[in-house]
Amino acid sequence: xxxxxxxxxxxxxxxxxxxxxxxxxxxxxxxxxxxxxxxxxxxxxxxxxxxxxxxxxxxxxxxxxxxxxxxxxxxxxxxxxxxxxxxxxxxxxxxxxxxxxxxxxxxxxxxxxxxxxxxxxxxxxxxxxxxxxxxxxxxxxxxxxxxxxxxxxxxxxxxxxxxxxxxxxxxxxxxxxxxxxxxxxxxxxxxxxxxxxxxxxxxxxxxxxxxxxxxxxxxxxxxxxxxxxxxxxxxxxxxxxxxxxxxxxxxxxxxxxxxxxxxxxxxxxxxxxxxxxxxxxxxxxxxxxxxxxxxxxxxxxxxxxxxxxxxxxxxxxxxxxxxxxxxxxxxxxxxxxxxxxxxxxxxxxxxxxxxxxx
DNA sequence: GTATGCTTTCGGC
DNA sequence: TTACGGCCGAAAGCATAC
Numbered sequence: 264x265x266x267x268x269x270x271x272x273x274x275x276x277x278x279x280x281x282x283x284x285x286x287x288x289x290x291x292x293x294x295x296x297x298x299x300x301x302x303x304x305x306x307x308x309x310x311x312x313x314x315x316x317x318x319x320x321x322x323x324x325x326x327x328x329x330x331x332x333x334x335x336x337x338x339x340x341x342x343x344x345x346x347x348x349x350x351x352x353x354x355x356x357x358x359x360x361x362x363x364x365x366x367x368x369x370x371x372x373x374x375x376x377x378x379x380x381x382x383x384x385x386x387x388x389x390x391x392x393x394x395x396x397x398x399x400x401x402x403x404x405x406x407x408x409x410x411x412x413x414x415x416x417x418x419x420x421x422x423x424x425x426x427x428x429x430x431x432x433x434x435x436x437x438x439x440x441x442x443x444x445x446x447x448x449x450x451x452x453x454x455x456x457x458x459x460x461x462x463x464x465x466x467x468x469x470x471x472x473x474x475x476x477x478x479x480x481x482x483x484x485x486x487x488x489x490x491x492x493x494x495x496x497x498x499x500x501x502x503x504x505x506x507x508x509x510x511x512x513x514x515x516x517x518x519x520x521x522x523x524x525x526x527x528x529x530x531x532x533x534x535x536x537x538x539x540x541x542x543x544x545x546x547x548x549x550x551x552x553x554x555x556x557x558x559x560x561x562x563x564x565x566x567x568x569x570x571x572x573x574x575x576x577x578x579x580x581x582x583x584x585x586x587x588x589x590x591x592x593x594x595x596x597x598x599x600x601x602x603x604x605x606x607x608x609x610x611x612x613x614x615x616x617x618x619x620x621x
Numbered sequence: 622g623t624a625t626g627c628t629t630t631c632g633g634c
Numbered sequence: 635t636t637a638c639g640g641c642c643g644a645a646a647g648c649a650t651a652c
Contacts, residue, residue, distance in 0.1 A: 271634095292639040302638050304634095317634085320637045338639090365634040365642080448644090450632055483645075503643095512640055551628085559638065565628055599639080 264371045264388060265406045265414040266354055268395075269423035271367035272343055273307040276336050278400050287313060287333035291321050294514035294599075299325070304338050308423065350395055357391045362500045368418075370411055372500040381407065381430045388426055409434065412496035416445050434494035439466035446491045453480070453488075468492040505543065510553070511535050512601030518557045520596050522587060529582050532602040537575045544610040546571035550578060552585040553601035556593065564589045571608035578604070 268274070272290040277283060287310035293301040303324050306315045310333065315324045321335070347366045355361040358371035371391075377384040388405045395403055404425040406417030413434055417427040429437045443465055444454040460479065462468050469492035477485030490496065511532040519525065529552070540547065551565035564585040582602055590597075 294639065300638075302640095304639075318638080322637050326637090340640090367634075448632075452631080481646085506642070508642070510641065514639075549627090555639090561630070563629060567627060601640085603641095 264358075264373055264384065264408075265411070265418040266369055266371060266391065266403050267405075267418045267422070268347075268350065268367040268401060268403045270305050270307050270311075271347075272305040272338060273310075273336075274401055275343055275346055276334075276339075277307065279342075283334045285309070287315065287328055287331060289315055289321075289324050289328070289333065289335045290338050291324075291335055292338050293321070296514050296516060300514075346399060346401075350399055350401070353394050353398065354391065357387065357394070360500050361502060363503055370414065370500045381428055385426065385428050388428070392424075392426065410494075410496040411498050411500065412447065412491055413437070413494050415447055416441065419445060435469075438492070438494050439464070439469070441465050443468055446488070448484075448487065449491075453484070456480075465492050507607065508603055508605035509536050509539050509543075509547075509607070510551075510601060510603035512553055512555075512599055514599045515597065518596035518598050520590060522583075522590060525586055525590075525597055525600050526583055529586060529600050529602055530579055532600070533575065533579045533582055536602050536604055537573075537578060540573055540604065540607075543607075545607040546573035546610055547578075547604035548606035548608060549604065550581045550585065551603040551605070552582055552589060553599075553603060554586070554589055554593075554597045555599035555601075556595040557598050558595060559598070560595070562589055562593060565603075567606070571606075573610055578602075 273288045276288055276290060288307040289310050290304045290306070291301050292304050299321050301321045303315060303317055303319050303321060305317055306324070310328065313327045313331065315327055343366060351363055351369060354369050354371060358373055359375040360372040362370040364370065373384055373387050377387055384407045388407055392403060392405060395401055402424040404418050404422035405427070406414040406419070407428040408414040408417050409431045413429050416438065417429045418425070420427045442463060443449050443457050446465070456479070457468065462471060468488060473486065473489040476488050479485065480488060513528060513532060515524065515528055548571045549565055549567045551563055553561065553563045555561055566581055566585060586600070
């Protein structure tokens with residue numbers, strides 16, 4: 264079963280101030296470059312009727328809502344996280360096993376407690392929806408199915424406040440008419456390539472030879488697409504631990520190729536990443552820098568060490584080196600700069616490795 | 622060929 | 635017509651070792 268909190272950030276804002284809930288509500292990520300530069304994180308369904316969807320520039324959203332009484336709100340991530348954490352406790356306790364995907368959705372394995380009865384599964388889903396409504400005043404949409412693939416697609420069909428149950432014997436007819444991009448992992452690029460092959464729906468995909476798919480998309484994606492079209496998915500629901508990487512990225516005041524300007528911002532990001540490392544008591548083996556160029560193309564460079572370290576000086580020096588290398592290999596200006604550490608190692612071990620080195 | 626590890630890009634939320 | 639965040643994990647692509 265997949266539980267997806269409806270238009271999450273905007274719904275939380277509606278709960279915080281119910282006077283806005285009959286208007287378009289647009290929750291924004293402001294980049295700080297100009298007064299209104301940034302993108303829409305989430306909008307409520309009223310705003311969506313005006314074409315205001317996640318990811319569009321704020322300026323465009325304002326244009327689409329020109330003359331309409333609407334509310335633009337700065338994203339308050341810490342608050343949404345607190346609400347999310349409480350809901351995830353409810354979801355986890357309602358499952359045999361649990362996998363959180365981002366801040367607003369989670370897969371719940373309820374095989375045991377439902378005894379594989381879809382009647383019983385639907386009751387469990389209704390009960391969980393009720394608990395979230397009672398305890399947090401929020402709605403969610405739930406998809407129930409024989410695996411993650413089907414549950415996810417089912418959750419998308421009826422929303423907001425939806426509940427869709429797809430039994431194993433209904434899977435093929437359920438998927439058949441849906442567009443291919445409902446499958447997780449099929450985004451704009453893959454669906455465009457499928458379109459060129461004359462494939463628009465999952466029903467058209469299932470009719471395609473798996474060999475042909477593997478030639479076009481490679482063995483991995485090819486077999487994945489083939490299996491997905493038949494509603495087959497064996498990916499297990501597994502608890503996720505802490506994040507395996509820590510990153511910060513920020514938009515620069517202006518696009519630039521000036522390494523000093525970039526490093527000035529990157530140094531702040533290093534400090535923040537380092538702070539989060541210390542909080543978790545970790546060292547790192549891999550440092551990466553990410554640059555979003557003026558044309559929004561994304562470039563990255565990374566460096567791997569033999570042993571782990573948690574040294575801020577090392578982080579800053581390597582970040583400087585990597586941005587230098589990145590600029591050498593591009594002639595475009597940088598719009599956004601990011602710093603990431605990964606292959607994280609408990610600080611105890613970092614200490615041991617450092618002392619054993621001397 | 623297979624296994625493994627590293628770098629970079631892709632795509633979900 | 636343009637406009638444009640900040641995270642995260644997974645996969646692709648490549649090199650190396652055996």
